[in-house]
Amino acid sequence: CFNYGCQSQAEVVYGDEQLRELRVLIGEARDAEQERAAIGVAVGRLLAWAGQQSPISADKGGNYADLGVYGKMDCIDHSMTTTRLLKMLEAQGMLHYHRVLERVLRRPFLVMDHYSALIEEVSAVESDGEDRRYVVDSWFFDNGQPAVIMPLGRWMSGESPDGGG
Numbered sequence: 001c002f003n004y005g006c007q008s009q010a011e012v013v014y015g016d017e018q019l020r021e022l023r024v025l026i027g028e029a030r031d032a033e034q035e036r037a038a039i040g041v042a043v044g045r046l047l048a049w050a051g052q053q054s055p056i057s058a059d060k061g062g063n064y065a066d067l068g069v070y071g072k073m074d075c076i077d078h079s080m081t082t083t084r085l086l087k088m089l090e091a092q093g094m095l096h097y098h099r100v101l102e103r104v105l106r107r108p109f110l111v112m113d114h115y116s117a118l119i120e121e122v123s124a125v126e127s128d129g130e131d132r133r134y135v136v137d138s139w140f141f142d143n144g145q146p147a148v149i150m151p152l153g154r155w156m157s158g159e160s161p162d163g164g165g
Contacts, residue, residue, distance in 0.1 A: 001077040002056050003070065010054035014088075018049055023094055032097035032121045036134060039086070039098070039119070040146040043136060046085045048144030056081075059143040078139040079103040079115035082147060086117055086136060097121060104135065106156045114139075116155065117147075 002008050022042045029035035051057030055071025066072040073081070086100040101118040116139070121132035133152040140148050140161050148161045 001080045002054070002059070002073050003077070004072060004074040005076050006080055010050075010056075012050040012053050014046070014049060018045075019092065022046070022089065023092070026089070026094045026096075029097070032123065032132075035095070035097045036119075036149045039089070039095075039136060040149045042089065042094075043082055043085055043138055043147040044145050047081070047138060050081075051143050057143055061139070061141040061145075073139070073143075075113075075115045075137075075139045078137070079117050082117035082136055082138050086119060095119075097123060098134075101133065104152065104156075106158070118152065119149075 002010070022045065025042055025045075026035060026038045029038050047056065051059075051071075056073060058066060058069045058071035059073040060066040060069075063074055080103065083100065083103050086095075089095055090100045098119040099122055101120050103115050104118045106114050106116075116135035116137040119134050119136055121134070131151075131153065134149050135152055135155045136147050136149055137155070138145075138147040150159065150161070
């Protein structure tokens with residue numbers, strides 16, 4: 001998905017060696033926290049590889065650094081693409097501590113709406129009932145950089161990776 005609002009789409013094919021690399025990366029995680037860190041890196045790699053086959057290599061973080069550029073991505077494009085990538089990782093059996101949920105929307109007061117992909121820590125939900133949902137947000141940085149992973153509650157309050165709200 002790219003060109004804002006999923007106006008354009010391109011099919012991307014990942015090779016066996018790329019998937020093997022991600023399987024090792026994510027498979028080294030020994031707990032949910034390590035898996036989240038690996039997921040962020042994996043999403044960045046997947047988007048970088050997708051940029052070799054599609055115009056999303058031109059995407060810059062946020063919505064303003066790439067205005068008018070073919071291949072730009074807004075949060076709708078990022079959230080839909082990242083959710084698809086996460087579902088692919090899940091279907092490949094790479095996620096052991098998380099499950100992929102439907103994307104999420106925040107509507108902060110007097111600020112634009114923002115969508116993100118969403119995962120949930122499986123063992124924590126089953127053990128203590130505490131909210132262990134995390135956004136996986138690839139929108140903040142240039143194509144190929146690791147996705148931001150942040151607790152849903154902090155993200156919903158408007159927090160960004162630079163600590164701002």
